[in-house]
Amino acid sequence: MEINKIFVAIVATVIIVVGIGKISDLLYKTEQPDQVAYKVDAPEGSDEIKKTSESTVDLSGLMALADLSHGQAVFKKCKSCHSIKKGGKNNIGPALYDVMTRNSGGLTNYKYSKALISHAKKWTFEELNGFLLKPKTWIPNNKMGFIGLKNDKDRASVILYLNQNSDNPRPLP
């Protein structure tokens, strides 16, 4: 008799536990699609906002951090792929003298990716800032094998260095 009661108690417990599991499974499954859709949307949206606010809000603040000789030092990271001197040759990447006076993919003697050519925007401070921060996000599918410059001063300084290596440096924003 006692054993029977214990057995029944165990079976009842198992049924309840399994039952709760099933119910929460059902709840979880019905909620999941909404959550996933939301999660996918949110980072994209906020990235978009970041992109515009970074570029429109504080370019002059960014360029105020720039230092030419620091830019020259940072450019060492680019040197394995890019020349910078006037008349410099294309390498793994295109020659960068005067880059800020041309459009992305603007050299006729360098074989760019389709992505860079179809981007077709002038290399302004804004464009270079976005591209050098995260090359792969700014121009998806471009073939520059470089992770980007997260540090604001590094990025600003190398942009200044690119701008100065030109026949016609642009006025700073």
Ligand code: HEC
């Ligand atoms: C591993 C090699 C590599 C490194 C390192 C590298 N790049 Fe590039 N870069 C490339 C390649 C390749 C392209 C052409 C991309 C394409 O066609 O999609 C490119 C394109 C560019 C362009 C576009 C030029 C144009 O004519 O439109 C700029 C600007 C640029 N790089 C700047 C830099 C800077 C600044 C650095 C350093 C902070 C750097 N790159 C580091 C390989 C590199």
